[in-house]
Amino acid sequence: MTFYPEPRSAEILIALAGDFILIICWEWSTNLYQVIFTQRIEFAPTEKSKVINPSETLLSALEKSSCGSFQQYLAYHDLSMLCESNNVDNWRINEFYKDNGKIYTRVISACLRPLEKLTNLQSERVCSHQLMKSETMDNIQVRVTCSLNSI
Numbered sequence: 001m002t003f004y005p006e007p008r009s010a011e012i013l014i015a016l017a018g019d020f021i022l023i024i025c026w027e028w029s030t031n032l033y034q035v036i037f038t039q040r041i042e043f044a045p046t047e048k049s050k051v052i053n054p055s056e057t058l059l060s061a062l063e064k065s066s067c068g069s070f071q072q073y074l075a076y077h078d079l080s081m082l083c084e085s086n087n088v089d090n091w092r093i094n095e096f097y098k099d100n101g102k103i104y105t106r107v108i109s110a111c112l113r114p115l116e117k118l119t120n121l122q123s124e125r126v127c128s129h130q131l132m133k134s135e136t137m138d139n140i141q142v143r144v145t146c147s148l149n150s151i
Contacts, residue, residue, distance in 0.1 A: 039071075041061070041071055043057050043061065055092075055096050055103050058079065059106055059110065061075035062075045062110040067114060082096055
């Protein structure tokens with residue numbers, strides 16, 4: 001039988017400190033990796049840049065991003081900041097509402113698209129439910145008619 005000496009409290013503390021440092025380094029490295037390889041999205045160009053339509057990046061993010069994506073979330077957040085006029089340059093607000101409201105109507109149609117999808121889905125479900133209900137009613141009528149004819 002081999003007996004191992006019991007570890008001293010100093011050895012236990014060193015092992016725990018080493019484990020703690022290892023975990024902290026792992027967390028920092030994964031967070032640093034996520035920050036370095038994150039896609040940069042810029043909805044608001046600087047005022048000095050000669051962009052013809054500064055709201056086009058916001059519109060393309062609203063219209064073309066997949067539903068529920070982080071890019072779409074950021075676009076909606078930027079849109080809410082723009083509409084609430086919180087910490088937004090006045091030139092962006094002016095560019096957003098000029099052109100006889102063309103940009104504004106595109107934004108509204110892009111924002112209402114998920115609601116339209118939801119209403120279409122609900123109407124399809126209601127119609128299919130009514131169709132199933134009418135089919136069952138037809139089946140009942142056929143059964144009643146067949147039973148009456150057999151008498």
